[in-house]
Amino acid sequence: MSQKNRRKIMVDIDTLIEKSLQGEKLATARLISMVERGDQQTPYILEKMYPHSGNAYYIGMTGPPGAGKSTIVNKLVKLFCKSSYRVGVIAVDPSSPFSGGALLGDRIRMNAKSQTYDYFFRSMSAGRAMGGLSRTTKEASRILDASGRQIVIIETVGVGQSELDVAKATDTVLVILTPESGDHIQIMKAGLLEIADIFVVNKSDRPGAENIAHSVRGMLDRRHARLQWRPHVFMTSTLMNKGINELHEGIWTHHRYLQQNGNLEKRRKFQIKEELQQRIETELSDILWQHIIDDEKIEQLVAEVWLHKISPLNAARKIVAEWLGKGKIIQKTFSTK
Ligand SMILES: Nc1nc2c(ncn2[C@@H]2O[C@H](COP(=O)(O)OP(=O)(O)OP(=O)(O)O)[C@@H](O)[C@H]2O)c(=O)[nH]1
Numbered sequence: 001m002s003q004k005n006r007r008k009i010m011v012d013i014d015t016l017i018e019k020s021l022q023g024e025k026l027a028t029a030r031l032i033s034m035v036e037r038g039d040q041q042t043p044y045i046l047e048k049m050y051p052h053s054g055n056a057y058y059i060g061m062t063g064p065p066g067a068g069k070s071t072i073v074n075k076l077v078k079l080f081c082k083s084s085y086r087v088g089v090i091a092v093d094p095s096s097p098f099s100g101g102a103l104l105g106d107r108i109r110m111n112a113k114s115q116t117y118d119y120f121f122r123s124m125s126a127g128r129a130m131g132g133l134s135r136t137t138k139e140a141s142r143i144l145d146a147s148g149r150q151i152v153i154i155e156t157v158g159v160g161q162s163e164l165d166v167a168k169a170t171d172t173v174l175v176i177l178t179p180e181s182g183d184h185i186q187i188m189k190a191g192l193l194e195i196a197d198i199f200v201v202n203k204s205d206r207p208g209a210e211n212i213a214h215s216v217r218g219m220l221d222r223r224h225a226r227l228q229w230r231p232h233v234f235m236t237s238t239l240m241n242k243g244i245n246e247l248h249e250g251i252w253t254h255h256r257y258l259q260q261n262g263n264l265e266k267r268r269k270f271q272i273k274e275e276l277q278q279r280i281e282t283e284l285s286d287i288l289w290q291h292i293i294d295d296e297k298i299e300q301l302v303a304e305v306w307l308h309k310i311s312p313l314n315a316a317r318k319i320v321a322e323w324l325g326k327g328k329i330i331q332k333t334f335s336t337k
């Protein structure tokens with residue numbers, strides 16, 4: 001790419017960033033698409049946006065497929081918007097590989113209700129997330145935050161570890177269950193108990209809802225006896241319009257808890273630490289595979305290990321030692337800009 005073209009792209013991106021920071025939704029949608037695709041400009045965008053983020057309240061929403069997460073998100077968005085909050089939603093769609101970049105979709109959804117409610121909806125495909133789902137959703141939610149969204153809701157299906165990680169990296173985690181969610185062993189196995197700040201038993205218009213709520217409360221009694229925050233359990237039915245106002249109030253109760261005694265700061269610092277650890281590992285392994293190890297070297301080591309000339313442990317250590325020796329070269333090739 002010519003110098004001139006590169007400068008033009010950077011100018012365009014600066015304009016997009018400026019517009020997004022002023023709250024323009026289309027610019028925000030385009031930035032998120034770029035980050036989702038893992039465009040070359042991603043680090044630049046993130047560096048420019050990050051100083052403006054940190055003001056939003058992040059809510060994670062997870063639970064089994066079809067539990068009613070999206071329906072509940074819609075109802076909550078309306079309530080938040082009625083209180084004049086600017087809301088952003090990221091829904092991770094595990095199935096569709098095409099949901100992400102569809103600008104047309106963004107536009108339709110944006111215009112649909114923007115007269116009455118100021119919200120931004122974004123669907124993101126788990127399959128398209130470049131650099132891992134939790135990284136991409138985090139980056140997208142920070143862009144929303146920087147663009148002035150005061151509440152950012154992230155919906156993921158609680159089926160895999162990466163989806164749970166996404167929900168976990170928020171200020172308040174809602175776990176949505178239904179009477180069909182199965183017995184408590186299944187809930188525990190899915191790792192949902194550990195991450196929930198609030199439990200919702202949705203579809204309470206169906207039989208068995210009380211049982212699930214009872215069983216969750218029982219598990220919490222055993223587990224959270226010594227913890228500061230004991231997750232609240234709400235019963236909702238979006239069908240009968242029941243329990244949503246109480247849930248909405250319950251979310252603000254957790255928000256107030258976070259405001260006390262530096263709880264929010266502690267939680268976010270813990271999350272930053274986890275993120276840094278992950279990113280450092282990724283950076284190091286990128287350098288390792290780009291600059292130190294090539295196929296030829298691996299093959300050579302395989303042959304030596306195969307012939308029992310060297311143990312696998314020592315072969316690995318040899319590589320690492322070589323890497324450390326090459327520290328200076330790496331410093332030259334590795335730039336943070
Ligand atoms: N009976 C009953 N059905 C409900 C209730 N809430 C949602 N549903 C229905 O459950 C189905 C799934 O709802 P969604 O909101 O799409 O569920 P979801 O958890 O977002 O689904 P995925 O994102 O696909 O995992 C829809 O057909 C809803 O109409 C409820 O309170 N009672």
Ligand SMILES: [Mg+2]
Pocket residue numbers: 069070071091155
């Ligand atoms: Mg959904």
